[in-house]
Amino acid sequence: MRLTLLVNDERHELEIAHTARLADVLRDELGLVGTKIGCGEGACGACAVLVDGRAVNSCLLLAAAAEGHSVTTIEGISRDGLTPLQQAFIAEDALQCGYCTAGQVVAATALLAVNPSPTVEDVRAGMVGNLCRCGAYPGIERAILRLGQVAPA
Amino acid sequence: MSVLRSGYVRPTSLGEALQLLAQPGARPMGGGTDLAGLIDRGIGQVATIVDLQALALGGIRGEEGRVVIGATTTLSDLLDAQDMLAPYTALLEATAQAASPLLRNVGTVAGNLCQHTRCWYYRGPEWTCWLGGGDTCYAQVGDHRKHGLQAGDCISAHPSDLAPALIACAATVQLGSAWGDRDIDLADLYRRPTATERSLVDLEPGEIILSVTLPAPPDSSVYLRAGERQGFSFPLVGLAAARHGERVSMCAVGVANTPHVLDPVDPLAGLDGHPQSAWKRTVLATLVERSLATVAP
């Protein structure tokens, strides 16, 4: 089927299978390989992207269902260079292999957008859909909390 | 009349959607978080996906002491409506524990209620088990550690956290199809699958959920669940209890292939268990005890 996707503020006309997933379209059609596919079934969060500002699992979302919405990938988030959150990830050693990192940053970006000064509990509940096989959780938590502390009260 | 052209359609009026759904092979889609997995594994016929997102079926509104939740309301929308839903504690507690924020942003209430079992044989592309239309319940002869406690052709465990909370709060569902609308108790949406009807929901072909209605809130309610982890795991056993005056309604998931309303006098009745799943009896008994203590006046 033919569809138009708005990704990182750019319009793309595409011809895709009607069951194609947004994650595959982003990676294979648009070359946006920052979005990773871990489990392909909603369980790990490596594929997180923003749709109208909300973090979702792009491995389950039909690309067709994303038409008419605004999709933001990790490439869009860091279009103007590393964001303060990404810098905090580096400072807090919040990654090891890095496979989950794009998804973690996307989910945390969405979390901080609605809750700029989260508590530890807010971070844990908000990030529960993002797994890290390397177990970098303490660093990820610190990075997000660090952002919260510098946010204006 | 609209004609199915491609494998994906997004109708913009309910009338058009119901016409499309009346055609063979059409399947409604809310967020698609469950449907995507079913498509991947070739479960059920999905010739055409009818995406309900543009039908304005979402949203929560209070009406004369009741609360009406549109079918395509997401689980995140429920959590964002804390004020209106506060009197239905069990529902908020169940929703907050269901899946992950990423999935709740997309998963809809109707999709959650109609999600298919997570039974690994049902989901495994290499098997066609009894529920999938085959002859054998592989779980009964194989691995059923996380399965239900009831006897029967299919011993799968219902996975929805929302269903028991809504049923304990006496929710009804409004159904629509090209042939007309009807209003039933949510508990009656579910039926145990039979030899001729291998599905857990009692919907006519082409019929969809339009909304879920909560009547006046219970005096108190609670949702308790046991999972493999505290966060982001399907309920192994989930139990909602709601007290309406003297009477307590309890509904459990993880123990039978549909949400199971418990007999207040003998909550474990009919839930004898299978060799590898009988441990859930102890968990259920504990959750019953704790929930009754919580909702007591």
Ligand SMILES: Cc1cc2nc3c(=O)[nH]c(=O)nc-3n(C[C@H](O)[C@H](O)[C@H](O)COP(=O)(O)OP(=O)(O)OC[C@H]3O[C@@H](n4cnc5c(N)ncnc54)[C@H](O)[C@@H]3O)c2cc1C
């Ligand atoms: C990794 C993972 C973990 C999860 N953990 C949990 C959990 O802990 N607790 C829990 O409760 N759930 C859990 N879920 C399930 C999740 O909540 C559901 O997938 C989601 O709520 C389904 O909503 P949806 O709108 O995406 O459904 P869809 O995928 O769109 O639809 C699901 C089914 O319902 C049908 N359907 C959709 N809308 C309607 C309608 N209006 N009328 C009739 N039929 C309809 C579809 O045809 C399909 O068969 C989990 C899912 C995943 C992938």
Ligand code: SF4
């Ligand atoms: S428990 Fe039900 S879904 Fe699982 S194998 Fe048996 S029949 Fe199939």
Ligand code: FES
């Ligand atoms: S790849 Fe999407 S959740 Fe794992």
Ligand code: FES
């Ligand atoms: S850094 Fe390796 S999976 Fe998270």
